[in-house]
Amino acid sequence: MKRVLSVFFIMLGLAIFAGTAGSDDINLPVPDKNFTATVVDTEGIATKCNGVSWENGKTFFRVKRGKALVTIPFEKIKKAVFASPAGSGQVDIEIVLKSGDVLTVSVNDDVSFFGRADYGKYAISLKNIKEIMFE
Secondary structure: OHHHHHHHHHHHHHHHHHHHHOOOOOOOOOOOOOOEEEEEEOOOOEEEEEEEEEOOOEOEEEEEEOOEEEEEEHHHEEEEEEEOOOOOOEEEEEEEEOOOOEEEEEEEOOOEEEEEEOOEEEEEEHHHEEEEEEO
């Protein structure tokens, strides 16, 4: 009986280990359109990603411009430059549109940006982004 219980617990332990060994901790949202962008973080590291989105798969920025709430689709954006004033809880973004227009907007700094790099899943908080260049 002891031997059967020992084998059972060994098998249970292996099953638990096998189930967690291959898992990852990034739940990558699936965007409705496939956009490619290069993200440069605040340390200057550039990462090219496809399938980029933010805030649970959205392919547009939902941001504040003055007192208004606006949405800016990724397909209209050439580049976004980020600045996080210390302790403000906000990220200021200068968005350069493909038309050449430049918009200054802001958003809460607790939002993340997602994508898939050549080497795996990618997620970064907006407060840690310096620039995003859309293709």
